Amino acid sequence: xxxxxxxxxxxxxxxxxxxxxxxxxxxxxxxxxxxxxxxxxxxxxxxxxxxxxxxx
Amino acid sequence: xxxxxxxxxxxxxxxxxxxxxxxxxxxxxxxxxxxxxxxxxxxxxxxxxxxxxxxxxxxxxxxxxxxxxxxxxxxxxxxxxxxxxxxxxxxxxxxxxxxxxxxxxxxxxxxxxxxxxxxxxxxxxxxxxxxxxxxxxxxxxxxxxxxxxxxxxxxxxxxxxxxxxxxxxxxxxxxxxxxxxxxxxxxxxxxxxxxxxxxxxxxxxxxxxxxxxxxxxxxxxxxxxxxxxxxxxxxxxxxxxxxxxxxxxxxxxxxxxxxxxxxxxxxxxxxxxxxxxxxxxxxxxxxxxxxxxxxxxxxxxxxxxxxxxxxxxxxxxxxxxxxxxxxxxxxxxxxxxxxxxxxxxxxxxxxxx
Numbered sequence: 001x002x003x004x005x006x007x008x009x010x011x012x013x014x015x016x017x018x019x020x021x022x023x024x025x026x027x028x029x030x031x032x033x034x035x036x037x038x039x040x041x042x043x044x045x046x047x048x049x050x051x052x053x054x055x056x
Numbered sequence: 057x058x059x060x061x062x063x064x065x066x067x068x069x070x071x072x073x074x075x076x077x078x079x080x081x082x083x084x085x086x087x088x089x090x091x092x093x094x095x096x097x098x099x100x101x102x103x104x105x106x107x108x109x110x111x112x113x114x115x116x117x118x119x120x121x122x123x124x125x126x127x128x129x130x131x132x133x134x135x136x137x138x139x140x141x142x143x144x145x146x147x148x149x150x151x152x153x154x155x156x157x158x159x160x161x162x163x164x165x166x167x168x169x170x171x172x173x174x175x176x177x178x179x180x181x182x183x184x185x186x187x188x189x190x191x192x193x194x195x196x197x198x199x200x201x202x203x204x205x206x207x208x209x210x211x212x213x214x215x216x217x218x219x220x221x222x223x224x225x226x227x228x229x230x231x232x233x234x235x236x237x238x239x240x241x242x243x244x245x246x247x248x249x250x251x252x253x254x255x256x257x258x259x260x261x262x263x264x265x266x267x268x269x270x271x272x273x274x275x276x277x278x279x280x281x282x283x284x285x286x287x288x289x290x291x292x293x294x295x296x297x298x299x300x301x302x303x304x305x306x307x308x309x310x311x312x313x314x315x316x317x318x319x320x321x322x323x324x325x326x327x328x329x330x331x332x333x334x335x336x337x338x339x340x341x342x343x344x345x346x347x348x349x350x351x352x353x354x355x356x357x358x359x360x361x362x363x364x365x366x367x368x369x370x371x372x373x374x375x376x377x378x379x380x381x382x383x384x385x386x387x388x389x390x391x392x393x394x395x396x397x398x399x400x401x402x403x404x405x406x407x408x409x
Binding site: 001002003004005006007008013014016017018020021024025028031032034035038 | 356364375
């Protein structure tokens with residue numbers, strides 16, 4: 001991902017931020033999963049089954 | 057009349073209506089005899105804007121039609137005997153409203169078709185941003201130029217913050233602010249996801265303030281997301297607020313954050329510059345054009361990367377100060393003197409004397 005500050009890409013800042021991100025996320029995979037799938041997994045599975053059923 | 061400006065609706069406090077009136081004041085300032093007409097007029101503005109039903113086309117040398125949404129009123133414009141100068145703000149693509157608001161979906165679709173109908177009637181077209189101007193050009197409009205939305209910055213001076221808002225929100229928490237209609241193209245759900253990341257991975261001392269008129273079906277979707285992510289208590293949704301209250305929220309903001317995927321200009325970016333709030337935005341539509349070489353732009357929605365960048369910059373005084381200096385410079389491009397100069401150049405070239 002590119003971040004432009006005042007119209008300019010600053011790779012050094014990107015690197016520093018990337019390291020901070022990795023450090024912050026270590027050991028917190030469950031919280032990240034919630035960001036990607038905010039609904040409980042059971043509900044997501046029910047929705048999937050419902051649509052698969054609709055398609056026959 | 058030298059220049060008659062016409063639009064479908066004028067509402068009090070709305071950015072498009074403010075621009076409609078402010079542009080007319082600038083034209084008057086340049087020495088032109090002008091008048092404003094609209095199909096639907098907010099009673100608070102009926103002293104400034106006349107009803108379109110009373111408009112006699114024979115009295116107008118030049119007609120400027122301000123166009124920002126699909127409406128049957130366009131048929132009245134197409135029936136006028138003379139050609140027009142179009143002012144195009146942009147129309148949100150219909151896809152954003154699919155399944156959320158079918159009425160708006162149909163209106164926005166209609167608007168894009170009407171834009172093509174207006175082409176043959178248009179002598180010259182202004183666009184609110186380079187993004188909108190390119191859209192006009194791609195749709196076959198011949199002579200086009202950019203006149204930014206007029207934001208009357210003097211209105212923002214000497215506005216005292218509402219003490220209640222100041223007391224409640226000017227605390228140790230980081231206030232992430234977005235101002236704008238709560239509509240699907242503005243992607244408030246991504247601001248909520250960003251807040252979730254910030255709260256869970258960086259600091260719990262953060263809140264998201266969303267100022268803007270809500271669209272009920274979309275707000276329900278946002279509330280469900282907030283509940284699922286367990287951050288309902290960290291989001292303040294103000295609804296439509298007074299001008300003073302809106303300014304107060306800018307005054308307590310630490311960062312202006314925008315994840316919108318479609319804007320024709322986005323006046324709140326200029327307001328954030330005016331209140332010296334650093335801007336962090338997703339790089340889409342007119343946003344990079346309004347920001348120019350200022351603010352922080354992200355070309356992807358990696359919420360982790362965005363949240364850590366915001367946190368890093370807010371803590372780094374030097375980078376933050378460089379961003380604010382660039383925003384101050386960009387704000388100068390939206391001064392009334394600068395826009396009046398642009399108007400003058402186009403009027404000399406394309407208007408009937």
